[in-house]
Amino acid sequence: MPTMPESANQMPFVCKWLYSHPEPQQFKTQEELKNHINKHDINSCNRLSLEDPIYICPWEGCNKRQSSIIKLEEHLYRHIRQRPFKAIPKK
Ligand SMILES: [Zn+2]
Numbered sequence: 900m901p902t903m904p905e906s907a908n909q910m911p912f913v914c915k916w917l918y919s920h921p922e923p924q925q926f927k928t929q930e931e932l933k934n935h936i937n938k939h940d941i942n943s944c945n946r947l948s949l950e951d952p953i954y955i956c957p958w959e960g961c962n963k964r965q966s967s968i969i970k971l972e973e974h975l976y977r978h979i980r981q982r983p984f985k986a987i988p989k990k
């Protein structure tokens with residue numbers, strides 16, 4: 900019989916840094932996800948403009964702009980604390 904990977908529910912931490920991998924990557928623990936994120940080159944999010952460096956969040960569907968790499972990092976950590984299977988707040 901076809902086996903659904905049981906791991907699906909056990910991998911609640913997801914990286915959606917889709918510039919670097921076309922598919923979201925899943926992790927069991929936040930620690931693993933953090934280690935993974937640290938391997939991404941956050942500098943590649945820098946969209947140079949003549950006046951201000953703008954860092955654009957690489958997360959799928961986000962595209963928020965941050966004015967510094969520090970802010971982008973803080974912002975990214977907000978993403979990785981989200982659990983994808985959390986109930987979506989109703990309007
Ligand atoms: Zn990733």
Ligand SMILES: [Zn+2]
Nearest residue numbers: 956958961963
């Ligand atoms: Zn974002």
